[in-house]
Amino acid sequence: MAKRSAFAHQKITNFWVTLRKISQSLALIVFLAFMIETGLDRAPHDLTNIPIRLSPLAMLSSLISSRTFLSGMTISLILLLSSLIIGRAWCGWVCPMGTVLDIFHFRKIKSVRTLPERLRAIKYGLLIVILFSAIFSNLTLLVFDPLTIFTRTMALSILPVIDQIITVIEKTLINVPFLTESIYQFDLWVRPAIFPIEPAIFQYTILNGIFFIGIILLNLLAERFWCRYICPLGALLGLFSRLSLVKRKVKDTCVQCHLCELHCPTGTIDPQKEYTSDPAECTLCMNCLKECQKKALTFSPSVSLAPRSDYDPGKRTILNAFLVSITLTALLSIDWVKRYPRNHALRPPGTDSQTLSSTCTRCGLCLKVCPTGALQINLAESEIEAAGTPVFIPRLGFCQYSCNACGQICPVGAIPPLNLSEKQNKIIGKAYINPDRCIAWSDHQTCIVCEEMCPLPQKAISLESGEFSSPTGGTITISLPVVNREICIGCGICENKCPVAGEAAIRVYTI
Amino acid sequence: MKKVSRRDFLHLMGVGIGGVTAAQLISGCETDHPSPTKNPEPSLTPLQPLPTSTPTPSPQSTNTQQPTPPEYPYLVITHGEDPEQHVRQGIKALGGMERFMKSGADVIIKPNICVPYHTYEYAATTNPWIVGALVKVCLEAGAKRVRVMDFPFGGSAKDSYRKSGIEEQVNAAGGEMEIMTTLKYREFDIPNAVSLQKTSVYEEILKADLLIDVPIAKNHGLAILTLGLKNLMGTILDRGAIHNDFDNRLVDLATLVRPHLTVIDAIRTLMANGPTGGNLSDVKVQNTVIFSQDTVTADSYATSLFGLLPQQLGYLVNAANRGIGRLDYQNVKIEEFNING
Structure with missing residues (x-):
């Protein structure tokens, strides 16, 4: 028994x-x-x-x-x-x-x-x-x-x-003839089912992993x-x-x-x-x-309060923690290195550095939800205080005109939950062309990609014709892209798609 | 601590070098493989049997060759409001879809679905009912499957397919929307290229039994107008490469990717702020659809809807000079239909 x-x-x-x-x-x-x-x-x-x-x-x-x-x-x-x-x-x-x-x-x-x-x-x-x-x-x-x-x-x-x-x-196996079809079928399943169609690439992937x-x-x-x-x-x-x-x-x-x-x-x-x-x-x-x-x-x-342990926080711990947090808050907002103004540190639509660092929970959901991989985790782009908050890096991804997902997913409204037309009118930054790098302005060759890409109903990039003397003699007429900064919202698709290698010839700067 | 002997060391080195070499061999296969064996030639063969598809540049010579037994029009223009009637009338006039495909054919339709920003009213994307009607007509003619695809630049394919309304119409008609994954692109040589020697093309598009190019006629900063030839840019991976030396490279691409049928949607045309659009005031309702086997001719006719001449579009002139098609749409056999009555 x-x-x-x-x-x-x-x-x-x-x-x-x-x-x-x-x-x-x-x-x-x-x-x-x-x-x-x-x-x-x-x-x-x-x-x-x-x-x-x-x-x-x-x-x-x-x-x-x-x-x-x-x-x-x-x-x-x-x-x-x-x-x-x-x-x-x-x-x-x-x-x-x-x-x-x-x-x-x-x-x-x-x-x-x-x-x-x-x-x-x-x-x-x-x-x-x-x-x-x-x-x-x-x-x-x-x-x-x-x-x-x-x-x-x-x-x-x-x-x-x-x-x-x-x-x-x-990519390796699809070249094996008898596997091609099954790999393709697998890809058709896995891309929408588990992973986004276009894989996002993140800065500091390794650091976060570590x-x-x-x-x-x-x-x-x-x-x-x-x-x-x-x-x-x-x-x-x-x-x-x-x-x-x-x-x-x-x-x-x-x-x-x-x-x-x-x-x-x-x-x-x-x-x-x-x-x-x-x-x-x-x-x-x-x-x-x-x-x-x-x-x-x-x-x-049973209704009871557990006995105190040695490591439980007491008055002294609280006082110390108070002092530490004052010191820490002060230290984190100090400009450690004398920086020039960081006018590339763009933020998701409808928010700014200050708001973000005081409301963002650093969860990274906005990075995951961004369809173009435009949002990246901030580490070196602005104050240390803002570490872990999202920054918008147009060269890595653009802010898609018909998307407002980051504001919708944010659990604390650090990125405001704007509706689509509100988001389409939020100014993230303003685009500037660097005429020394621009194919049209500097090489006098036809390139209007930024104008083509601009998603605004009335394009914020227009084409003006410019005449240059050709090396072979005579003049050539080239369409030159010009930004109308009155209406530019800084979505960054121009910077993202600029065919110039490395740093784009058109960049979005904070305002 | 165990000492590593000289022999062990050499073994490890051997394994390491072997591994690296093997890896290079594997990755080498990837790039070397396609170009020699997969030349574009086979994909061009379906074009040949079509009776009038081989373009003849000079108008005089065509006039003498014209009386071939079944005399179909070279260019069909339809006017009216109902998109499906446009397609039915236009294809019927060209000799029916059976003329372009056999029963059991694998058909790909390439509309312009460039961005997910606006619905079709804004005329940035092809009219969904035209695409849907084409799917129906192909299936009625016995197509095994009809796939519809484009590679948008301003957002994901999924969003763009949905927003454009094309997905809904294609699914309703019994076709499939296919997302163009990068896996299915292959690099092809362009044999007689002037400027673009090779490019990665979505292979299925070259393999299809019937490729129908269904652009929407609209304004474009670089191309002036984006029509049938410009719409082919959606079939390749590196669109950036085309933007340099555009008028030559687009024609180079057109020698590789050759639609068997071009249907230009000019029901609603975007007259300014293209190719993305967004202003209804930039949209002009023209209620016209253009059908031809010759993309260049169809494009040339479309210029007239914008008050332009085909000669004003550099790539059309180059395409005609290189024998891709005919610029002189006035001299071909045209049939026009008014489908409202």
Whole structure:
């Protein structure tokens, strides 16, 4: 009888771990599907930006910084309030970043050294610095929000790299005669289904990839290093989790066998404290429940506040974080190198550098949704403060006249949700021709590509005829493109399509 | 620490060099392969059987050769409002679609779908009902499949197909919209080129049993007018290359990509701010459609709708001089129809 109940118990505990793994896999697939759908124009933008709107950290900081409440932000309350009931279950059961870290756990090659518990304070420090900086309208540190990291890395690094690899394989195999048709059929499927028709290429693909891989490699030091010590979203949920209804409890049948401690991914089970754990650290992964041979563990509801840990933020942490955020905000807005005015740092339609750096969550969804790859992540184009915000680089892609997707997808309205005709009248910059590089102006050869491309109903580039003396004698008449800057909106298709190699002979400058 | 022996080192070097060479061989195949074996010649063969398609530059000689047994008009002009009636009347006058294709033929229709900015009323893209009617006529004549495609410059093909209204009409008529993926382009030599020695063309277009060029007549800064010949630029990958020495290179391309039938949509013509358009005040309703096997002749006639002469378009003059087609549309057998009555 006792044996049978032990068996049944084992079955139930295994069931919880299996359920958690299924939940993690499904959530990862759903998050990936959201990323793939973003920019394929099949699902509404309000749906595909949910991964970012779920993050209470991004939403709260954006709310504080921009002093604007958007109804779309409320969805993040689900996540925040869930932590009052089930603690950091988000981290263990849903978070795509956590799932990736579970996949690359490195248990076999990791050193067994334990890291000091005090390190757990880092994430609280980071959280408080992010929130204080938001008061000073600085959101630079949102680059550390795990959901923005995930979307940014998928959009900028992982999906484009897979796309490139597939393209190279296709281009090689399509030359094999008997494979041609099947490769072509595969391409017809994969292009609209998974990848955009024209693959976007991003600056800093490798840098973003390294950031992500770096976080994974930290797993070598400790399992879920990121979640334990750094993740500011985990810290926010952790603070609420101390009140969590469902908590892990150790009964007195515990024989102190260490098994639960060994299998805890966040290392929060403390032998010194009778194998209890901190609800602010526990991800409810249920590994301990599964391992415990003595049925000494329960996850049961009780209304209580978890006891303070040494690493929990106190008055002193908050004060320090306040000072750090003042210093940081000041330092990030300093002009480190005396720069000449950066009049190439164009921004998405309807926004400007200042607004962007104080409202943008750095999620990268606008980059993914842009059909021409015109939006790129900002690193060196303007102030460090604006790192991670989108810049518009016409030479890499133009702002398509009949597209307003970036404003529609932006989860916080950092790029305003303009309708099409509003967007078509927003001035991003103004085009200037460099007559020293222009084929028509300088080489006296016919080229009117910029005029041809200009999408405005009344073209902002007109052709004037110019007479030049020909080297063979006599005069030649050439059509010369001239920009009418009164009506130019700076969409950049002229710069993008200019056939001059390298830097275009017509460029869009900020106004 | 294990020492690497000289032998191991040499092995590794060997493997490395071998790998690099293999990679170069593979990538080498890609560029070397097409040009010698895939010359454009075979694609031109379907043109030959057509009775009047071989153009004869001088009007005198054609007058004497004219009385061939089934005497079809060289140029058909239709006037009226209903696009489908235009197509039915025009093709019927040319001898029916059966004259241009056998049952089971693979047909490609190349309209002008350059941008996804505006609907067809703005006359930047070909009239969707004309394209739809052509699909129907081909299918009625027993075509195996009819594909419609263009490579837009101002946005994605998907958006442009949808916005132009062409997708809807083509699907309704039973045709397929095909997205021109870069995978299907191949570099071809242009044997008698003056300026453009080689270019990458969408291979399916050269392989099609019947290629119908369906431009919309509109204003263009460089070409003055964009018509049938200019519409062929949508079949190649590197359009930038054509913009230099345009009047010669466009004709070079026209020696490689030769539509069997040209249908110029001049129902609504864009008179200024082309090729992109956006102003209804720039659109002139002309309710005319031009049909010919000779793209140059069709283009030449279209110039008259803009108050121009074919001689004013450098590429048309060059095309006629190089025997691609006839500039003197006044001297060919024309049939005009008014389809309203």
